[in-house]
Amino acid sequence: MENDVCCDVLIIGSGIAGLSAAIEAKRTAERVLVIEKLPAPGGNSLISDGGIGVVGSDLQAKHGIRDSVDLLVADMQKAGEHKNDGDLVRMVAEHSNQAYEWTKKLGVGYLDRVDFFGGHSVPRCLTPTNRSGRDIVRVLHGHAGKIGVDMMFNMEVTDIVFEDDRALKVIAHQKGKSLTYTIKQSLVIASGGFGSDKEMIEKYDTRFAKLDSTNLPSAKGDMLRIMDKLGAQLIDMEEIQCGPWASPDENGFGIGPLFADYIALPYGILIDPEKGTRFVNERADRKIVTEAMLGMPYALAVADRAMVDDCGWDLSKLLNKGIVRTFDDVDAIAETYKMDKETLRETIDVYNKRFNDKKDDAYKKDLEGLSPLETPPFYVMKTVPKVHHTMGGIKIDTHARVIKEDGHHFKNIRAAGECAGGVHGGSRLGSMAIMDCLVMGRIAGGTL
Ligand SMILES: Cc1cc2nc3c(=O)[nH]c(=O)nc-3n(C[C@H](O)[C@H](O)[C@H](O)COP(=O)(O)OP(=O)(O)OC[C@H]3O[C@@H](n4cnc5c(N)ncnc54)[C@H](O)[C@@H]3O)c2cc1C
CATH class of the missing domain: 3.50.50.60 (FAD/NAD(P)-binding domain)
Incomplete structure (x- = not known):
């Protein structure tokens, strides 16, 4: 030495x-x-x-x-x-x-x-x-x-x-x-x-092996390997969390989560672009939302102007970079993302009606404190899960x-x-x- x-x-x-x-x-x-x-x-x-x-x-x-x-x-x-x-x-x-x-x-x-x-x-x-x-x-x-x-x-x-x-x-x-x-x-x-250790991610959850990561490239498991070798107990290694609110249009964490994680998931909805329908309680924890998204090319995170205004975050960077796009009406969203217009309209109508009918949301989402998606422009972001936390x-x-x-x-x-x-x-x-x-x-x- x-x-x-x-x-x-x-x-x-x-x-x-x-x-x-x-x-x-x-x-x-x-x-x-x-x-x-x-x-x-x-x-x-x-x-x-x-x-x-x-x-x-x-x-x-x-x-x-x-x-x-x-x-x-x-x-x-x-x-x-x-x-x-x-x-x-x-x-x-x-x-x-x-x-x-x-x-x-x-x-x-x-x-x-x-x-x-x-x-x-x-x-x-x-x-x-x-x-x-x-x-x-x-x-x-x-x-x-x-x-x-x-x-x-x-x-x-x-x-x-x-x-x-x-x-x-x-x-x-x-x-x-x-x-x-x-x-x-x-x-x-x-x-x-x-979260950036491809070898370990693949070892513990093959489903996430090909996903991008929000972590620094240096987030590797070297110290865990050393501690394992020296006899420390490693637990829950297969529990890997993905952030279901990342943009496929940028690498790593990027800037998209400011819209998807802070606005669209808590206050808006997620749409399956292949069906034009909702598919999960958007306010559920990340594991539930991620698992519902696996197998989709991406989901669409949607909020309206009232939600964006209420949250008060500055989205100008996301809009300038095209990570989040705005649409004047629901048909324009359907057209852009190649969904059936009627289905998408119905999805949003059914969601909005729950606020009047006070009926249970199909995905058991607690609607207390939320509002219908009805004030244009609508804000939309493509979102995919990325490995985020181990x-x-x-x-x-x-x-x-x-x-x-x-x-x-x-x-x-x-x-x-x-x-x-x-x-x-x-x-x-x-x-x-x-x-x-x-x-x-x-x-x-x-x-x-
Ligand atoms: C993009 C992103 C956004 C997040 N946002 C939030 C949030 O808002 N709120 C929240 O609660 N959590 C958030 N998280 C998770 C949270 O940031 C992390 O879990 C937390 O910061 C980890 O802190 P740490 O000190 O354990 O590790 P780190 O901050 O990763 O620090 C570990 C350090 O150890 C060094 N190191 C590793 N191995 C060695 C070695 N062999 N020799 C010398 N040095 C070594 C690394 O280089 C690193 O600098 C986010 C994570 C990411 C990736």
């Missing part, structure tokens, strides 16, 4: 989970080091929308939204098909407001709005001022630097040396150079998910300690964020991933 560096706490990954852990660790540890394989901090956290699901926030109170920890726990477990670890879910839900307040105190600003995402019972999502995870990463990274957390970039961890269930050293590579880091106290793994990963307990195959935990290794499994079970709710990173990241960085 060309070099050997000593630190008290070593953190692998500089996303929101890793940075939260680093800040907490620095309260008690002298030398805290974050190792990041990319040239800059943030990972997927940086390119995310930064939306956080919070129970009992000042903004929920201001907007008159009644909520409770129990309700969020129930929503997360329902979406997760009760595969979630109930203690972890409660830990995240109970500490969500505290974590939000922590980010505010450090300097993150939030928009004065509370958004609804499929699968939640009430609006909970708070959005940073620039609608980007960059807002949170920038503040956490800046603060970590200020309090003396060291960070190494372009440095990839390739192995961990263990003895007696304790991580002793981490081996990393930078530009072909091998370095060894000796860990005096603890190791935190915050290496993110594997719920599975390293098994942890509520102290974020990594659990081994034999059920005991390693002595000084914790994990948090998307690399850890258990919080979200079979499907994670929108805006709960970053909250998971904040809460479990802070716990992982706490005293070991």
